[in-house]
Amino acid sequence: MSARTGIAWSAAGAVAAILLAALWAFPLLWALSTSLRPELETVSNQFHWLPRHWTVDAYTRTLGAGNVVRWLVNSFVVALGVTVLTMAISLMAAYAFSQLRFRGRGLLFGVAMLGFLLPFEALLVPLFRTMNQLGLINSYAGIILPQVVSPVVIYVFKQFFDAIPADFREAAVIDGAGPLRVLWSVYLPVSGNIVWAMAIVTFIAAWNNFLWPFIIVTSNDMMTIPLGLTQTYDAFGVRYAQLMAAALLGAFPVALAYVAFQRRVTQGFLAASGLKG
């Protein structure tokens, strides 16, 4: 192959990169452009790429009229609750699986990992029945609790702890520190990166979870943002400037989290997929 075909490949690659990037950026940019128009322009026969009259009307109306702020707060509470609980539960379990000797360790770990195989979707019906009996429909606890069992996170943490040299723990144990104390003051400080990565990914996943809140929440006031956004047609009617404003308000917090922690997010998703980050 000659140098010239090499350049041709590079040029073709550049064209492909620009086209694909434009294609992938377009929907969000278009939503932005739509959200900055007066509502009348979105139903007009005249097509314009940019607003003729720029206005943030759609945003003020969206924030003022519907329940969007309430849904954002709900999402924040739920995602934070899921993340804190998942991290606490998984760190303790992973530490025990990795570092402690106890009866039935292999069996229990194997059973826990079955969670990889069984899709959450298959458990919806009994979970709903249980939550109904416990009176947890339309409650934060009802939304949060079934999301805190995460075999993947336990697996990732256990792998990480397994790789920490044994003498690390030795000193602390000889000093008489209990397991929780060793986990907290010896293992956690060296696991910062992976814990942050998994925490951010867990937060994003909980923020975006649609299916479970969809099942367990029926009251508009308890909806999270992914669920609430599907109700906006009822709240605003077919007003696309406002709908796009609502969509972008819902997208903003996670988009910001991604941009701020880009590297951690990619590391976390890769670790969760079973491949190294």
Add this chain to the structure above:
Amino acid sequence: MQGSDFAPTSARRENIPALMLLAPFVIAFLLFFAVPAVETLWLSMTDSSLTRTNAFAGLDNYRLLLNDPSFWDSVGNTFYFAVLTVVPLTALGLLMALLVNHFVKAQAWLQGVFFLPFVLPISVMTLIADWMLQPSTGVVNHLLGGQRAWLADPHWALPAVAIGTVWWTVGFNLLLFLAGLRNIPQDLYEAAALDGARGFTLFRAITWPALRPVATTAVILQLIASLKVFGQTYILTSGGPFNTTRVTLHYMYETAFTQSDAGYAAAIAMAFVAIVILLSLLQAWIVRWLAGRDG
């Protein structure tokens, strides 16, 4: 495992501390995983409703399922959706990873643009897709001409949802392939370049063989993810037009939550689990087979 093999404490077991640390997990696991899993199996053999547990019905639900055209239509729609998404998601994910990896200066931007949709809530995607696909005011029809009502057209509804899904989730595959690319030792390329290899030859001789296990993983992960499709079709088309977008989980949801037939819904869930597990095992088998053949 090596962490536990040191002298002072390894002699005696640490049952009590282990129990303490594992208790929250075990309780949550039992309540929200193990018990519901067994309950799904049990419910599938009863004619229970959403709030009452009724009499044992043996395999009646499964017998019904085998002869239920609505169920098989939903399975067909689900697999059609999987076909529509898995191939483009894998191919585009690979292409994007190659581009991100190649254009070093634009790397952060390219990766950001391709990956961002993946972190957004599903309803952001569906709201924007719905707006873009509007028959008379949508930008897609403006560009393509015509007044097609994409989401109300039996031939186009599911492909349209699939395209939205590709936009939304391709970022994950991009990450998988990018990680695969970065694991390839650079000196392989240098050695091949010395031999005069360039461009596509390098890709065929080095990149693709190294990425094949990643591609297999991506295909199967994607296949399973696609089989779990529900939100997109539910929000965008509610299963219509004429049930052409009613997927298996949607059928399960309707059976359980609109018809309150928990027993039958549980049977659908069990059939769904069987399909997913079969495909997971198939993945493990293919990966091992590929590794054995190459190694």
